[in-house]
Amino acid sequence: xxxxxxxxxxxxxxxxxxxxxxxxxxxxxxxxxxxxxxxxxxxxxxxxxxxxxxxxxxxxxxxxxxxxxxxxxxxxxxxxxxxxxxxxxxxxxxxxxxxxxxxxxxxxxxx
Amino acid sequence: xxxxxxxxxxxxxxxxxxxxxxxxxxxxxxxxxxxxxxxxxxxxxxxxxxxxxxxxxxxxxxxxxxxxxxxxxxxxxxxxxxxxxxxxxxxxxxxxxxxxxxxxxxxxxxxxx
Numbered sequence: 001x002x003x004x005x006x007x008x009x010x011x012x013x014x015x016x017x018x019x020x021x022x023x024x025x026x027x028x029x030x031x032x033x034x035x036x037x038x039x040x041x042x043x044x045x046x047x048x049x050x051x052x053x054x055x056x057x058x059x060x061x062x063x064x065x066x067x068x069x070x071x072x073x074x075x076x077x078x079x080x081x082x083x084x085x086x087x088x089x090x091x092x093x094x095x096x097x098x099x100x101x102x103x104x105x106x107x108x109x110x111x
Numbered sequence: 112x113x114x115x116x117x118x119x120x121x122x123x124x125x126x127x128x129x130x131x132x133x134x135x136x137x138x139x140x141x142x143x144x145x146x147x148x149x150x151x152x153x154x155x156x157x158x159x160x161x162x163x164x165x166x167x168x169x170x171x172x173x174x175x176x177x178x179x180x181x182x183x184x185x186x187x188x189x190x191x192x193x194x195x196x197x198x199x200x201x202x203x204x205x206x207x208x209x210x211x212x213x214x215x216x217x218x219x220x221x222x223x224x
Contacts, residue, residue: 043215101154
């Protein structure tokens with residue numbers, strides 16, 4: 001079983017749509033959670049951290065459910081520029097805070 | 112502020128040859144990490160330096176891989192001899208604070224033929 005599981009997609013949505021991605025993690029000792037964005041042939045870039053209380057950054061909302069070991073990302077009013085691969089990432093303190101990546105979910109926003 | 116710089120951006124080598132990848136972290140970042148993405152797989156941790164010391168090298172695939180960070184500045188990752196399965200994208204990242212504020216380099220795409 002993978003440590004961080006994501007639906008690879010692709011999710012094909014029209015501009016303006018709302019889209020949600022989910023991610024599950026297997027290590028209950030995971031303590032920090034992030035969504036990264038990776039454009040084709042580019043490096044991963046931090047999109048946002050994820051907190052238990054939920055957090056929002058503009059059109060993006062992230063949620064963490066520790067009991068279910070589940071993380072979500074909601075994108076409202078999708079833009080063409082949102083097309084990318086979204087990576088769910090966790091860290092475990094005892095593992096030296098290295099990042100453990102999911103395989104990514106590919107989003108394609110169409111005109 | 113300059114970002115994390117990796118060199119070369121691409122490398123094509125033959126099986127059995129040696130390749131050395133270089134990473135220049137953001138100035139002042141004590142934490143330096145190497146990650147790798149092989150085709151069809153997720154990005155995986157290779158190792159972590161704190162200054163010049165290897166903090167965690169549990170992700171290094173085998174003894175064909177050697178990482179160094181002399182003087183606690185730039186780092187090199189040498190693959191010797193390279194095998195076909197070593198092909199992938201090698202990312203370097205640095206952070207000032209352990210576990211947070213990672214900045215990734217643009218990666219080195221290694222192809223072993």
